[in-house]
Amino acid sequence: MRVSLARSGRSFPVEAGESLLDAAIAAGVRLAHGCRRGNCGACRARLTRGEIDYPDGPPLGLEPQDAADGLILMCRARPRGDLELDVDELRHPDEVAVKRLPCRIERAERLGREVIVLSLRLPPVEDLAFLPGQYLDVLLPQGRRRSFSIACPPHDARSIELHVRYVAGGAFTESLFATDPTGRLLTIEGPLGSFRYHPPAVGAPSDTAPREAVAAPEAPTTPLLLVAGGTGYAPIQAILRHVVERGARRAVHLYFGARTAADLYADARIREIARRAPLLSYVPVLSEPAADWGGRRGLVHDAVLADYESLAAFDGYACGPPAMIEAVCRTFPARGLDPARLYVDSFE
Ligand SMILES: Cc1cc2nc3c(=O)[nH]c(=O)nc-3n(C[C@H](O)[C@H](O)[C@H](O)COP(=O)(O)OP(=O)(O)OC[C@H]3O[C@@H](n4cnc5c(N)ncnc54)[C@H](O)[C@@H]3O)c2cc1C
Ligand code: FES
The missing domain is CATH 3.10.20.30 (Beta-grasp domain)
Incomplete structure (x- = not known):
């Protein structure tokens, strides 16, 4: 056929x-x-x-x-x-070819209560071109596949970083957490997905220009609002590092939602990035905090709404569980965020 x-x-x-x-x-x-x-x-x-x-x-x-x-x-x-x-084919020069590649887990680091950060080593002659925000599929036996967002930015992809949350009884994640998976071989397919970073419009100061070029004074450009829930932080980290480490003069407002402090698995990493990024503001938000938590409480999208009367100035990116994405899509445009500049990825 x-x-x-x-x-x-x-x-x-x-x-x-x-x-x-x-x-x-x-x-x-x-x-x-x-x-x-x-x-x-x-x-x-x-x-x-x-x-x-x-x-x-x-x-x-x-x-x-x-x-x-x-x-x-x-x-x-x-x-x-x-x-x-x-239907239109994707013809944008930025769009990249989907590859199926073998890789080896070269490092597996437990972070927080229930997340493993994997570093995947590709074969020496291969590379994986992708856009910040995209994901890949891990191919499992019997044609099954599991999707994971690529957490590293394209400029630092010698190893591919994934953030995997434990799912009780999960066909893929149970085996990852049961024994140290370092050295294990996987087959991946990617990059996939339309969720990706969108540089400022032509005419606005570019954040993809070489570092020397952006060192000159710039007019302010659209600020970024990044909202992550749980391991939804993975593609958000790719976007964050892409923007910050390429020297962009773009204000970034990052909200990271989790249940408890132990679930803020990337907190130390974000604070490390923030030390090098004066235009980054970071707000962790816990929905089930312990009594001694001195930070923000509640749902992560509610924290954003509490902080901004209007979201009209922002380009918005949100990634996380379906309920969080549904809340973001329902409430942020009502606060003025242009739906055409709100990009979301749901871990269905
Ligand atoms: C585009 C996309 C990107 C994704 N990126 C990531 C990522 O970066 N990091 C990450 O940890 N996960 C991510 N996911 C989810 C991931 O693909 C798997 O669904 C998850 O790892 C569970 O796989 P599993 O084989 O262990 O569980 P399964 O065997 O598929 O599921 C076992 C049981 O758990 C339930 N379940 C499955 N997934 C979830 C879930 N996410 N939350 C709650 N219950 C669930 C199932 O309904 C089932 O009852 C992404 C999903 C999508 C669609
Ligand atoms: S890719 Fe088909 S509905 Fe999401």
Whole structure:
């Protein structure tokens, strides 16, 4: 069976039972997507010819009205025969090729109560080009895969850093936490996902210019609001380090939400980054703090709302569990944050 793309005229093969998105990725065709689980709606396309099935039932990320208008979610849709889709391929020069690579866990550091920071060593001749904020999949037996955000910035990716939270009974994470995984071989596929850092618009002072160039005085540029929940800090760290370590003159307001102080696993790392970044302000927020916690309490998005009457000035990035992302998407635009400048990644 083949899938044809009406706009570009390209086509690619798809197996029975294979999702349209997986088939596109396998063929090197780059299409926008996010969660790959039918939740985020990022992989929407219009079906202009042919028929599809959703073997797991109608996906949550597709509104009934969109489905009635002929839109489908490519990550869940399986073909019944040849198809034609009306969807744009990603052609931005920044977009990077998806690779499948073997790698070795060269370091596994326990941080906080239930997070392991993994450093993955790629084969010497290989590298992984990605954009700050993207994720990769760890491929498991029987075709299963687990997604993890890349926590290092592209300029420091000799080893790929991942932040893995323990999930009780989890097929992948239980084995990671049971014994020291150092030396273990993994297969990864990436980079994936449309969540990524967006440099300031053309005409605004660039934060991707060489360090020497940005040393000159600059007009102020849009401040960044970064909101992380739990290991949702991983892609936020990639963005934070990308901005700060490339010498950008961009104010960054980082909020990191966790349940208890022991869950603020990246606190020391953030404070270390903040020492070198005078334009970074950092607010840790605990939802279930001990009595002696002297910092902010409550839900992380509520702390942001308490601190800013208006969010209109910001570019916003948020990553974390679905409930946090839902709250951010509901409340931040109501406080003036332009939805087109609010980028979110949900760990569905
Ligand atoms: C785009 C994306 C990026 C992600 N990035 C990260 C990351 O950087 N760090 C990270 O730790 N995780 C991340 N996740 C979640 C991760 O992919 C796995 O879902 C998680 O590690 C559990 O895998 P597992 O095989 O151990 O558990 P599974 O065997 O898949 O699940 C075991 C049980 O736990 C439940 N469960 C699964 N995941 C979660 C969860 N996250 N919270 C609560 N319950 C859960 C399942 O419903 C099931 O009942 C990301 C997910 C997505 C979609
Ligand atoms: S709904 Fe398909 S990638 Fe999220």
